[in-house]
Amino acid sequence: MKKGEVYKKAPIGVELEAGKTYYWCACGKSSNQPFCDGSHKGTEFQPKAFEVKETSKQYLCQCKQTNNPPYCDGTHRNLE
């Protein structure tokens, strides 16, 4: 699967609420990182909708190259 453009080579920790649906920016163009702001329009990307089971702090990928979206999987460390 094609990946979006690198926004930042580091994850961001965010408090997420159980039962709420979040939309992770996959294209890398959003101004509301790590979430979608609609900037993918006209690109081949779609945001990834997700929920968390428990209200908790999660580290979401901002490099957009993770193999486990929306979560950081450490891939950003290997980017040039």
Ligand code: FES
């Ligand atoms: S920020 Fe993308 S894998 Fe860590």
